[in-house]
Amino acid sequence: MNLSFLILIPFLTLLALLAGNGAQFSRMIAAVGMTIQLGLSVFLAFAYCAERTAGNTTTMLFQTEVSWFKPLGINYHVGVDGISIAMILLTAIVMLAGVLISWNIEKMTKEFFILFMLLGAGAFGFFMSLDLFALFFFFELAVIPKYLLIAIWGSGRKEFFAMKLALMLMAGSALALVGIFGIHFNSAAADGTMSWNLIEIGKVHIPIAAQRLFFPLTFIGFGVISALFPFHTWAPDGHSSAPTAASMFLAGISMKLGGYGCLRVAIYLMPEAAKEYAPIIITLAVIGILYGAFATVKQTDLKYMNAYSSVSHCGFVILGIGMLTKTAATGAVLQMVSHGLMTALFFAVIGMVYDRSHTRIGAQMGGLLKVIPFIGTAFIISGLCSLGLPGLSGFVAEMNVLTGAFEVNSMYPRIITLLAACSLVVTSVYILRMTGLVMLGPLKKEEFRNFKDARWTERLASYILIVAIIGMGVLPFWLSGMISDSMGGIFDNLHLLAGN
Amino acid sequence: MTEQYFSGLRIELFLTMLILALLVGKVLAIKQNPIGTLTLISVFLISSIGISFMQNESGYLFGTMFRTNSTILFEKAILLAGTFIVFMLGFEWMKKQKHFLEFCMLLLSTLLGMCFMISSGNFLMFFLGLELATIPLAALASFDLDEKKSSEAGMKLILSSAFASAILLFGISFIYGTTGSVSFDTIASAIDGNNVQKFGFICILTGFAFKISAVPFHFWTADVYEGAPVAITSYLSVVSKGAAIFVLMPVLYHAFGRMSSTYIPALILLSTVTIITGNLFALRQKSMKRFLAFSTVTQAGYLLLGITGNNTEAGASVVYFMLIYIFSNLGAFTVVSILQNRTGRDDIGVYKGLYKTNPTLSMVLLLALFSLAGIPPAAGFFGKLFLLSSAAGAGYYVAVIIASVNMVVSLYYYLNIVKMMFVDEPEITIEKLKPAVTEQISLFICCCGILVIGFIPAIYEYIYNLSAAI
Numbered sequence: 001m002n003l004s005f006l007i008l009i010p011f012l013t014l015l016a017l018l019a020g021n022g023a024q025f026s027r028m029i030a031a032v033g034m035t036i037q038l039g040l041s042v043f044l045a046f047a048y049c050a051e052r053t054a055g056n057t058t059t060m061l062f063q064t065e066v067s068w069f070k071p072l073g074i075n076y077h078v079g080v081d082g083i084s085i086a087m088i089l090l091t092a093i094v095m096l097a098g099v100l101i102s103w104n105i106e107k108m109t110k111e112f113f114i115l116f117m118l119l120g121a122g123a124f125g126f127f128m129s130l131d132l133f134a135l136f137f138f139f140e141l142a143v144i145p146k147y148l149l150i151a152i153w154g155s156g157r158k159e160f161f162a163m164k165l166a167l168m169l170m171a172g173s174a175l176a177l178v179g180i181f182g183i184h185f186n187s188a189a190a191d192g193t194m195s196w197n198l199i200e201i202g203k204v205h206i207p208i209a210a211q212r213l214f215f216p217l218t219f220i221g222f223g224v225i226s227a228l229f230p231f232h233t234w235a236p237d238g239h240s241s242a243p244t245a246a247s248m249f250l251a252g253i254s255m256k257l258g259g260y261g262c263l264r265v266a267i268y269l270m271p272e273a274a275k276e277y278a279p280i281i282i283t284l285a286v287i288g289i290l291y292g293a294f295a296t297v298k299q300t301d302l303k304y305m306n307a308y309s310s311v312s313h314c315g316f317v318i319l320g321i322g323m324l325t326k327t328a329a330t331g332a333v334l335q336m337v338s339h340g341l342m343t344a345l346f347f348a349v350i351g352m353v354y355d356r357s358h359t360r361i362g363a364q365m366g367g368l369l370k371v372i373p374f375i376g377t378a379f380i381i382s383g384l385c386s387l388g389l390p391g392l393s394g395f396v397a398e399m400n401v402l403t404g405a406f407e408v409n410s411m412y413p414r415i416i417t418l419l420a421a422c423s424l425v426v427t428s429v430y431i432l433r434m435t436g437l438v439m440l441g442p443l444k445k446e447e448f449r450n451f452k453d454a455r456w457t458e459r460l461a462s463y464i465l466i467v468a469i470i471g472m473g474v475l476p477f478w479l480s481g482m483i484s485d486s487m488g489g490i491f492d493n494l495h496l497l498a499g500n
Numbered sequence: 501m502t503e504q505y506f507s508g509l510r511i512e513l514f515l516t517m518l519i520l521a522l523l524v525g526k527v528l529a530i531k532q533n534p535i536g537t538l539t540l541i542s543v544f545l546i547s548s549i550g551i552s553f554m555q556n557e558s559g560y561l562f563g564t565m566f567r568t569n570s571t572i573l574f575e576k577a578i579l580l581a582g583t584f585i586v587f588m589l590g591f592e593w594m595k596k597q598k599h600f601l602e603f604c605m606l607l608l609s610t611l612l613g614m615c616f617m618i619s620s621g622n623f624l625m626f627f628l629g630l631e632l633a634t635i636p637l638a639a640l641a642s643f644d645l646d647e648k649k650s651s652e653a654g655m656k657l658i659l660s661s662a663f664a665s666a667i668l669l670f671g672i673s674f675i676y677g678t679t680g681s682v683s684f685d686t687i688a689s690a691i692d693g694n695n696v697q698k699f700g701f702i703c704i705l706t707g708f709a710f711k712i713s714a715v716p717f718h719f720w721t722a723d724v725y726e727g728a729p730v731a732i733t734s735y736l737s738v739v740s741k742g743a744a745i746f747v748l749m750p751v752l753y754h755a756f757g758r759m760s761s762t763y764i765p766a767l768i769l770l771s772t773v774t775i776i777t778g779n780l781f782a783l784r785q786k787s788m789k790r791f792l793a794f795s796t797v798t799q800a801g802y803l804l805l806g807i808t809g810n811n812t813e814a815g816a817s818v819v820y821f822m823l824i825y826i827f828s829n830l831g832a833f834t835v836v837s838i839l840q841n842r843t844g845r846d847d848i849g850v851y852k853g854l855y856k857t858n859p860t861l862s863m864v865l866l867l868a869l870f871s872l873a874g875i876p877p878a879a880g881f882f883g884k885l886f887l888l889s890s891a892a893g894a895g896y897y898v899a900v901i902i903a904s905v906n907m908v909v910s911l912y913y914y915l916n917i918v919k920m921m922f923v924d925e926p927e928i929t930i931e932k933l934k935p936a937v938t939e940q941i942s943l944f945i946c947c948c949g950i951l952v953i954g955f956i957p958a959i960y961e962y963i964y965n966l967s968a969a970i
Contacts, residue, residue: 071964
């Protein structure tokens, strides 16, 4: 299968949107485009599994390489392994759900979907790129459209928060850029040629001095976008002021770009420095987890609540990556997928509730499950997934991270893991309390009786996400198997080191 | 022999012919016909771009005075293209001027001067070209006879240029005194980097810094940009700056090649200071032209940083960046020119809510600003990245970090304009503006340039192969 289709389809959808006119047309085009995209992604997953069962053991499958800036050795180079497939599936699902949720956007509909498609193209490209330059190109492509999405269609102090988000993410990518330069210019192979190709660089040993210098830059650079403490402050504000679909993308996909970048670029290419810096990483991660969880308890605004809980959950991603064991890293990727689905559903539901009640303050609602049972049920499912109920995706992911983290045979990581596990209790506190406040109990206001339950597009979007969440919770093995098989490539570098 | 002269000087000859033709038209007092004149100029400029790609022999003419090779011709083609777009974007304003023909002649003479400048093989030729390029520019800056500010701009430009030229000449005299030559080649082999030469070099670099408005020699920029007619502002910011950068490279790499331990720290200092200061000033501007002035100051800083890299890569990235920069900056200036012509205002308040009334213009400005800020998929992303990559390749990571963090600062002010256009409510009501045909051509060329250049691998490869000869 030619992977370029996955970039081409959002792009073609974008062109079709540009050419067409009218709100309904734009919605239809975007929905059709993303449905095809989801179909292709699922097909890709099956094709990938078929190749693997047929015994193909190449690290990256379905590679395409086209020269881009030849004198500099920059190529457009894409290929996928199990980790990429998981992220691509997640992106395709969240994109389609995002388009469906945005059905009732009336203001500048066409522009909204154009920007959304641009984001999507960036994310798909990022998860497939095997060339550092191309990877960075797609990374940046997936940052700036968010500014416009929030500033134009957002709510609250949208301009300010949009700017904060854009600047913080750009600062992150500026650091990542320097890190990438550092990697490239220290990647000289035996014959002296320097490469942008991830796989080639993976075979080369980057001098340890350079690793010490550029690992923090790269890791923090990508870490900013996955809300690494203390660079997480853009996340709550950005998420809460964004329109629903943008929040879904932001928390569901965009924060995963960071985790993926940390894993694929920082850890994979600079394993020795990763080992040295690991204690700092997991400390920051656990601070993020606990801080996010406790901050969530204090929130009254539903979107802020979910945003802070995203900071907490993304801490698990960083924690899993920072533990540098296969199981924990597999858990981290599972957590990326699980949290992506769960948070997208949560933001979608909050958006639906807000559309009806025009408030996001939990205390002003109550008993909504009686009048809007579908939305209420979806709310509760996403909440339960967030607190890690077995049978839903959150449990699988966090279990993997925690057990994997405990595998490390030394004291400090174990203490950290214990602390991280404590946050699960806090999570149930805020989830159950918020569910009780918003959904259960007596009806707070009489006007709630006029609420209409979810429209078909909202239902469809929720169904897609719920099916994915339950599917992943009940049958985690094919996904986790696919991911952990591919971890081999990344951790081979690490295990070559002494002491492992 | 004659053939060689014709071939080497073909662009200069073309331009001289054009200027003479305009002069004859003026003297014979043929009735002023702006459209006819513009057509003539366009045909000449486009055909000059065409012939610059023709078969070429590299070498020297007039002793070591005049140097020519494919790189220099390509650089001239870039400047010619820039001038062509300037004519397109400024035509609506130009045709209303009483002295339209003089305006064209002056503009073309500065271009001629720049062509000689980048072809120079020794400092004498360089200085001649520089003066030919600068003096008409001062006249052009004060061309808006009804505007006080315009005369002020002309005055400031001529004074600061004269000052810069004097310092440059002072520096050249030191180099001449210690090496006994003004020819780049002889200097290159005779120079040993003693203190007198270092002083001379710093003076020469100062002269260059004035021309490309690097901090701390940037003070003339904002006032001149604000006062001068938009066409001249855009010309100053792109073509004039490009010429200075293009000639700076051979001067550094050839003539002062042995002094790289002196010029590289100087350039890094100059570039980081320029980037930071330009950014900080751009943050607070209320006039669009002043805003773009400081944005070009910042861009100059990035160019200087790019130059510090390994010669071939640095040369390629600088030329590539200039090529992209022409389209991005002129794209922005086209929109500014259209709005200033129609509303008579230049403050950024005019841009509030522009998307509601003029979606096309806003989209072009958005693209241009994104390209200046270095955001993909606009071509500026690639341009800026290669400049940084060239400096990183030479190992100047601290400067690269400063520069790339400053990209965040610049993003703030570019996004602010974008926010005004797309989010804010209009301050004044602007009806839907219909750009004239010439302006449409300019908008179209700039958009194509911004969107396409990064995705055609052949362009960069072509420039890279040339730049070995800088």
